[in-house]
Amino acid sequence: MKALMKKEKGVDGVALERVEPPVVKTNEIKVKIHAAGICGTDIHIIHDQYPSNFPVIMGHEYSGTVVEVGEEVDNFKVGDRVVSATAVVTCGGCSYCNQGLLMLCDQRKSIGSGVHGAFAEYMVVPANLAYNIPSSVTLDEAALTEPLACVVRCMMERGRVDAGDFVLVSGPGTMGMLSLLVAKANGGNVVVIGTSQDSERLNLALELGATAVVNVEEEDAEQRLMELTNKKGFDIAVECAGVSVSANNCIKLLRKQGMLIQMGLFGKKIELDSDLLLMKEIDYTNGYASEPTSWERALRLLEHKHVDVSSLISNKIPIEKWQTAIRLAEQKIGYKTLLLPNI
Ligand SMILES: [Zn+2]
Ligand SMILES: [Zn+2]
Structure with missing residues (x-):
């Protein structure tokens, strides 16, 4: 089968290979991949x-369809449409595993980095970490369950948005848009900020229900943002741009005792105004990917249309053209780029 692999160190260490399809173990399901999104983590x-x-x-x-089930699997059958959590290898016995916090297990290996993932025609996953896709959700939409689960983890399990909160989303990429949708679903008044390059994205944010959008490069941006919160500052700021200037903007625009949420990786050490964090008594939280609880909630949000991700799927690319797909994701052209391994 075709598989996009990280083979060795360096940007040239990635290649589309021909490999043997995986063999299903007794407690696993084999999934034919429908679509697999490119994430900032992949970059x-x-x-x-x-x-x-x-x-x-x-x-x-990813999203896909079950093509084979292991001997001991009784909760899935061939033809089921599925997604799965990502932390598929854990020790099963440490205090974190016992609390269902799989990402925090020292032995954890996740699909796509620790063990074989979804940029391939087929993949195997443990059946106990897979979920049926609700009938109201398309396979394309379901491929966004994973990033949605990460947003749920940050904003509803680690952080918390209350109805009426002023929520600032900094960085209108896929994670920013999902943060907007999740904050809206929780009753937040959401303001999305970006730069001059983001004008199209900021327009989509308005269509998706943002109360206001602001280009931070405009002269009076800070004053306008403060006015949007009746000069009190934001209750919650979600950093989705992955750059330090955005994180520091968030700290500046938060009210005292507000909450800063780091949505994704920066990819390097950054400078934060930590004294201002202290003097404003700001809570700083984040989430390391997602846990099974986040998946259940993400699927419910999709099923009942509290969150509609359809407008965030912008590029669907056959896996043979993976280089184009990576470039689109790297250059942040569109929102979510999906790789299609089976067409
Ligand atoms: Zn991801
Ligand atoms: Zn463990």
Whole structure:
């Protein structure tokens, strides 16, 4: 089968290979991949800014159809449409595993970095970490369950948006848009900020329900943003741009005792105004990918249309053209780029 692999260190260490399809174990299901999204983490893996256990098939945001089930699997059958959580290898016995916090297990390996992932025609995953896709959700939409689960983890399990909160989303990419949708679903008044390059994205943010959008490069941006919160500052700021200037803007625009949420990786050490964090008594939280609880909630948000991700799917590319797909994701052209391994 075709598989996009991180084979070795360096940006040239990624290649489309022919490999043997995986063999299903007793407690696993074999999934024919429909679509697999390219994530910021994949870009970090390519550039060796995030650890990977190469040679490894990349990809962790996927949807697909069950084509084979292991002997002991009784909760899935051939033909089921599925997604799965990503932390598929854990020790099963440490205090984090016992609390269902799989990402925090010292032995954890996730699909697409620690073990073979979804940028391939087929993949196997443990059946106990897979979920049926609700009938109201398309396979394309379901491929965004993973990033949505990460946003749920940050904003609803680690952080918390209350109805009426002023929520600032900095960086209108895919994670920013998902943060907007999740904050809206929780009753937040959401303001999305970006730069001059983001004008199209900021327009989409308005269409998706943002109360206001602001280009931070405009002269009176800070004053306008403060006015939008009746000069009090934001209750919550979600950093989705992955650059330090955005993180520091968030700290500046938060009210005292507000909450800063780091949505994604920066890919390097950054400078934060930590004294201002202290003097404003700001809570700083984040989330390391997602946990099974986040998946259940993300699927419910999709099923009942509290969150509609359809407008965020902008590029669908056959896996043979993976270089084009990576370039689109790297240059942030459109929103989510999906790789299609089976067409
Ligand atoms: Zn991801
Ligand atoms: Zn463990």
